Amino acid sequence: MSITALRRLILIGLLLAIGLGLSLASPSFLKLDNLMTLLQEASQTGIVAVGFTLVLITAGIDMSIGAVIAITAMICANFLTYTHIPAFAFIPVALGAGCLVGLFNGFFITRFKLPEFIVTLASRGILAGLALLIAVKDADGFVSNVFIQDPVYLGFGGTVGPFYIITIVFLVLAVLVQFFLKRTRSGTNIYATGANPTAARLSGINTDKTIFAVYMFSGFCASLSSIFLSARMMTAMPEFGIGSEMDVIAAVVIGGTPFTGGIGDIWGTVIGTVFLAMIKNGILKLGISPYIQPIVIGGIIVVVVVVDVWYKGFAERLARNRARRRTAEQDRAAA
Amino acid sequence: MAENSDASEEVLLDCRKICKSYNGPMVLSDVDFSMKRGEIHALVGENGAGKSTLIKIITGVTGRNSGTMVFEGKEIGHDHSRTGAQGLGIAVIYQELSLIHGMTVAQNMFLTKEPRMPVLGIINIRRMNSLAQAMIDRYGFNLKATDVIDGLSIGQRQTVEILKALNGKASLMIMDEPTSSLTSAESAQLFGIIRQLKADGISVLYISHRMEEVFDLSDRVTVLRDGRLVEVLEKERIHPNEIIRLMIGRCLDEKDSKCVMERKGGEVVLDVHGLSSEGKFSDISLQLHAGEVLGIGGLVGSGRTELVRAIYGIDAHDSGSISFQGKPWTPGVSQSIRGGFGFVPEERRLQGIMGGISITGNIGITNLDSIAGKGFVSDRKELALSRKAVGLLNIKPAEPSLPVGNLSGGNQQKVVVGKWLIRDLRLLIVDEPTVGIDIGAKEEMYQTIARLASEGVSVILVSSDLPELTRLSDRILVLRKGRIVKEFAEGAVTEEDVLRASSGILEGGAA
Amino acid sequence: MNLTAAKARQLLKDLRLFFVLILLMAVLSVLSPRFLTLGNLSNVLWSVCIIGIMCSGFIYAPITGGIDLSVGSMAALAGIIANVLMNQVGIPWVPALVITLACGMFIGFINGIVTTKFGVPAFIVTMAAKTYLFGIAMLVSNGDMITIMKPKGFLAIGVGKLFGLPIPIYIMVAVIVASHILLKHTVFGRKAIAVGANEVAAKLSGVDPDRTRIMAYVLSATAATVAGIVMASLTQQAYAANAGGYELDVITAVVVGGTSLMGGSGSVAGALIGAVMVGFINNGLNLLNMPSSFHPLVTGVVILLALLLNQGGKMPKFILSMRKRLGDPGK
């Protein structure tokens, strides 16, 4: 318990140190506007990452999240262009699409025991294609991206006080899901399914149902983030989100959720997304060549994760030694 | 005997003509099996006889191909599931540990039945921990409810498994080799629990390869061989030789004969001096001669495993020195293997086997030096070698291309041991080598170890199975809290001597 | 007798993916008469050779339980390094390519060291490597899309022909065969599988997991370098953004080919079949002149179908259980 907490603190410490460095290097980093934009960007990946974390805890992977963002955007674009259905009525439909994709993924993963990676990669391809097919077209049949003017829809891109709505939604979602993971039976089932699926089944957990649920939730989160993305951009493009799955995975893994399953939580994911958004945002302000920027970003990620992993080992050793000394003392006292 | 036959004649579970095959040969054919209310029923048979499979069918983990099952008068359909079995009140401890890593003892004990707040179904963690701790204390185990599973020893994990099964209402309790990694003290504790269950009217289905437990506990014994029912023995017919004859189809030689043969006290092969590792063991000095079997006894958590791991070179030690064949020796796994060490770890699934890989692959990987030349592996030599191991320990099915994960538990263990036995060894370290191995195979393994020793190989044997320890060892060291508290030199040692030393009764007179 | 039957069954199982490939070819040749011509098949092989070469080394990362996302950037960088050495430093092309290979191995070594010795997840290490290698490639090439005009010998690697077949196909076949032998018949191959299957057990059996893993990343980067050289020669171009995103194609090929991303099993021949399958799908769609919006969709569906067919036994079982459930009222 305390090891993870301490490790978190160190990661947050590193985060603050980098933030401090950036704000020294560029005064505009600490401006409210910039911080809010940074959080907005973090939330954009963050919402997807929350759902993805659950998938990763079950030792699965969901490569379709980017394409879910695209297809959701296209569904909304169609409603906005061709119908007069109000936004609050069709948005649930669009969110349902994400869940449906999760259902599809879950079906092939559980029923046919196909590898998660390839199932979700295939649905990624299928959805990316569908997004292009249903995209709004011009008279010549070429994709033409609509400029969204629906005020209700655009409201999602707005702010409450200084905070973007997406940031608030992200934080609320994070708190709820974290609580769900740690304090409900279903949450426990997710951990058990990932840590040891055989043991989980033997203990009477319906692992298939759990897997269905996490993929559906992952799809839902991706759909949700898509609404915010198109509201922010005031348009919907069939390329939206495609390729962003790598950023999401990186954020989750940096946050301490490994691919092996059974471990991880949402706080880590929040830290991971903020961390990535911060270095990406900060790097733009250092006035360095865009050629050098990727080198610096790659370098920082490696260094931070090396420190984090080293610290984890260090803390574990520390805790073990402390426990040993304690038992040794108890023995001496008993004797 | 008498009260058993009249009061509880009621049949709790009745299985008829159960057949099962895993995409291949029949594993169970036309097996009839029944349990009465409130009886202790032992299920015995050789490794791979189909005991665990029968359990898995009863508990809804795998489906049966055909046959009927009636539980408490209700027929169980083919859609029987694990959850369904739990609902019916069938609790089980599986042969392979099924705990969730990363979770605490309490979380594991209460998995899927966590106590919840009246509103919103939120888990009440505090209540769960206190309930768990209360239960641990009631049964008198040495555990903390909030300990994470990962830090526990194998024996402790087994006790968590027992607690998990006991937690909740059950009318049938199934235990598949629950004592295989328990020391005699904990086993005795478990037997107390089992008798208590029986007194409470709960039936217990018990699988074990330790015959003395079967004789002590059971009211009835069902014997399986090669997936077929051989016989059901009523209490009065339960007799050691009879069961063994039914199990393996022949009589075993008198099993109490000591395996120590005429061995010359060879030169010192391994000399450990003042070896310490903080919190694990301290100041261990021992000498091992060529052709000697050195037994190491002790309770769970006494540091036996840590000691042999340090000698083999998996974990580093803090101080002390080791010399091997007269020269100073810096431990390290590859060094050790090159020097002619062999090492059988105590936990086969996590440390021993590569489940997804064939028997051949598992055996080949430790013997690359003898099957490969210039970096290339000879498939022919590898196959020949694995055939040899399969034959030596009678691994069933004798098909080297099968993935080890599909073998029965005992046969998996045979692979783990077998891959070392076919090597040219100088020093063999075995940590609980016969876990889950049936009595016939155990006998064969003892003979092999004795033969190796007579050929000049030194053996370090860590075992919680006291008969095994006293029978095989030339000399026994007893560890307690990481220190050597007693050395029993050659000569007659009784199991009781070892037990008393382990639990500290002889501490005053420690060597 | 029983044994030979088991062996035959095993062989059939091993060849199942190959049969799926044949089926795909049959379907495509019905759809397009141009598909089953020698010229077209050689073109398809030519077009998958970059992915195929990458697969040959990449596969060791997943077999040992890791992943290497940096292969695309590595390939792009290799082309740029080779061009700098040949056309700016002026080294003859053969030694220049040897030096390029050495650079690739070194980068793979770094990836391996950081994952094993520092214990950082391979995904993070290689994703960071993908990022910074791209940056280095941009920096070295000054962001230019460089056209490589010489030397002739180097350019022949990509577009030259031998007995009517493009040379890259020979290179691909050579590295695939070498990798197959490495995996199936050498000590290293056994160790790689063992480390992926159960690291602890492998370690207790005398395998050095770290060294094996490092070697896996070296192999992966080396194959990516070879692919990059072939690509540079084939396209006569060195450009930092080349091969961007190829890691996904490579992973697809490898996983379709039966390699588990969880480690412990893998098939080089399967990976090649996977790559060729994807190549066939793309080629078929091009031959049919299917609008490009359909490409990802059809590819996704066909891959899923191929895997289902390859799964074989599971499907009838599923259908059976469905029928049982439907036809078993009252239960």
Place this chain on the structure above:
Amino acid sequence: QTWKIGYLPSTVGQALTKAWGTGIDTTLKAAGNVQLQALDAQMKAETQVSMMDDFINQGYNLIILQPIDAAALTASVKKAESKGIPVITLNTDTLAPHFACVTMDDYGAGYLVGESIGKTLKGAGNVALIQSPPGALAGVEREKGFRASMAKLYPNIKIVGAQNGEWNKDKAIAIMNSFMQVNSQLDAVFAVNDNMAEGAAIAAESAGRLKNIMIWGFNGQMSTLAQIESGKVFGTAYTNAYDQGAIAAKLALEALKAGTKTFAKTQVVTVKPFLATKETVGQIPAASRW
């Protein structure tokens, strides 16, 4: 006072965007007092929008932007203009009015390429297209212009194939190979950028059909001009990207000096395309090749 100007092309690693950058940089350097920062949006509209936000938050004085998508960047341009930051767009206009748009009329140039191919083929033959990704505006406009000229002027020329080459040279090779497989008679190929045209030329040469297939590219980057001279690529629609950058930079300086903040209407400057073929490529001086 030092002015901070942001340059935000779709991606920095392309000959065209680099040449713009050079044009902008040299012009601004001559004016002094200007600090130019380029960022790489890596062809992703989302990234480009973030980077616009970043320029705005940092208080840049002016932004030169090549929108990846007209609709997607409209909100960002609006935001910048509302904060008093003039925006100059390159090639792609947005729906929001801003200071200026320096464009090279993709549609018109595509139309010209079509006209030229039709003329060379004397109004009959088989033509294939190597397209851009479906959503990519510049490529789509070029294709539209090309198709329009075909439909209007040369109804007897058949467009026998159109496939997406993803701007990519090795994809173009594979696509060209399949075109040649299916069509034993193929007279011309129009690739919507030079990189893909070069790929098509490699494939055609390897198949020994370069002589019979006329390959057209678009942009007029230096390497393609050289290939036109050596006869591998037939022609391309060249624009002087240096000039285009320089024009944008001059407009930028104007805006900054005048200090104007609001613009009711976008000022559009169109750079004329030039069809470079073997005959005309010599007219492009070395200094204007990028």
